[in-house]
Structures are given as C-alpha cells and as structure tokens.
Amino acid sequence: MSRSATARKVDRKSEGKNPRRQRPKRIQLRAIDSPRVWSLGALGVFAFLMLFGALLGAVVVQTGVVQHQVEKDELGDRIAEQSEIQDRLSLEVARLEAPQRILSEAQERLGMVAPDNRPYLPPVVPDDPSTPVPLPDESPFGASE
Secondary structure (H helix, E strand, C coil): CCHHHHHHHHHHHHCCCCHHHCCCCCCCCCCCCCCCCCCHHHHHHHHHHHHHHHHHHHHHHHHHHHHHHHHHHHHHHHHHHHHHHHHHHHHHHHHHCCHHHHHHHHHHCCCCCCCCCCCCCCCCCCCCCCCCCCCCCCCCCCCCC
C-alpha cells in the first residue's frame, strides 16, 4: 500500500476518538468563466441597431402625423363646403319666407283674395281713465222686469 492509503486508514480510525486531530474539510474550488468584455465590433453593431431603430421609429411617427394632417385637411374642406351650402339654403329660406312672395303666391297660384278693409277696435286697458269703456245700449242679460 501506498503511504496516502495508510494515512487515510489511520485518519478513519482516529476520526471518532480525537476531535482535535481531524483535518479541516477541503473546499471544492471550480473555475468560472471571466466576465465578457464587449468587443468594439459588438458595440458597433449594437449602436447601429439602436440608430436604425430610432430612425425607423421617427419614420413611423412622421407617417402618422402626415396621415392625420391629410384627414384634418379633408375635414376642413368638407366643413367649408357644408358651410357654403348652409349659407345658400339660409338665403333660400329667407327668400321663401318673405311676406311679398307669400302674398303673390297666394293670389296667383292659389287664387286667394285679400280681405276687405275692416276697422279694428282700439284696445281697452282696465282702470285707465284716458280710455273709458262705453256702456252697452241694452243689458246683456235681457230685459229687466
């Protein structure tokens, strides 16, 4: 037997007898990879991708802005057109509602005749001394007995 084998046998026998003579346990060490260091090429590719993404985002935003501006311009044109139509129709309504036109249409197309000149009674204001109410000639309740 080799010397290390006999030393192990002796250590096993003396393990439970003397706690002071026990060997400390060995810590298992293992090698790990070193942290990655970015190379200049990888940083360049990353920077290029970031720049490309930023430019692509700017193009998308600008496209949206242009589309909304086109819609806004079309709506402005439609509003102006509808406003002109409304003005034209308002003038037509005013022309059709004119009293002279209504009178001429009633006489020519419908054959209506203007009424005779009738006298109108003056308005009476109660308790007004300047315009007293005249008494009727006969009693409105009939002849008295």
